[in-house]
Amino acid sequence: MTCSTGENSVESKDALAKLAPLEAVLFDVDGTLCDSDPLHHYAFREMLQEIGFNDGVPITEDFFVENIAGKHNIDIAKILFPDDLPRGLKFCEDKEAMFRKLASEQLKPISGLDKVKKWIEDRGLKRAAVTNAPRENAELMISKLGLSDFFQVVILGDECEHAKPFPDPYLKALEMLKVSKDHTFVFEDSVSGIKAGVAAGLPVVGLTTRNPEHVLLEANPTFLIKDYDDPKLWAALEELDKNKDA
Incomplete structure (x- = not known):
């Protein structure tokens, strides 16, 4: 169900309550644990401009959101280099190296991440990171954020039959954690x-880290939050706790 993004939305508050007793929480990495999209955008923009892509005109934020953000590298390569996939894949590989250099210097967690991490740990819930990022990127980001011991499982789109937007990575996470x-x-x-x-088949709490609300709502999230400090999230988690104890 898609519901209002209003601050006091009743739907948002009750949206997770039916999951009690909660067993696990799954996290994407880029843009969900950390605000990494500006670093990806910068790397793509600089490197594409260098090779004269789009007649040397830098790619816009809109182009990045529509064609690159959240996508698997093979799909990005097909979009950027439709006539030369090997070149596209090599380009993406080089871009990831540039991203890792930037990330190692500039990566910051999403606001409130420590708070939600503690909430999950205090309840003994299982957790997995589920990402389309290459392993080197995922491991670097998780390590830089101090979450290497937090996640019991890291699922990569690369290692599933299909990456996101297909459900395979999330289904694999459920299977590996042995949760419903x-x-x-x-x-x-x-x-x-x-x-x-x-x-x-999972409820999804969407973060409006970089992507516009109206774009995210088209994908049918359960509700949207600004970050992990958002009162909407904590109202929903409180209802979930109440249901567990009911």
Whole structure:
């Protein structure tokens, strides 16, 4: 169900309550644990301009959101280099190296991440990171954020039959954690990721880190939050706790 993004939305408050007793929380990485999209955008913009892509005109934020954000590298390569996939894949590989250099210097967690991490740990819930990022990127980001010991499982789109927006990565996470989709929810920030979670039958809390609300709502998240400090999220988690104890 898609519901209002209004601050006191009753639907938002009750949206997760049916999951009690909660077993697991699944997180995307880029844009969900950390605001990494500006670093990806910068790397793509600089490197594409360098090779004269789009007649040397820098790609816009809108182009980045529509064609790149949340997508798997093979799909990005097909979009950017439709006539030369090997070149596209090599370009993406080089771009990831540039991203890792930037990330190692500039990566910051999404506001409130420590708070939601503690909430999950205090309740002994299972957790997995589920990402379309290459392993080197995922491991770097998780490590830089101090979350290497937090996640029991890291699922990569690369290692599934289909990456997001297909449900395979989330279905694999459920299987590996041995939890039910009826007692698990997802944090995501991209259309591709929200679609993957919804297709796996999971409620998805969408973060408006960089992508516009109206774009994310088209993917049918359960509700949207600004970050992990958002009162809407904590109202929903409080209702979930109440249901567990009911």
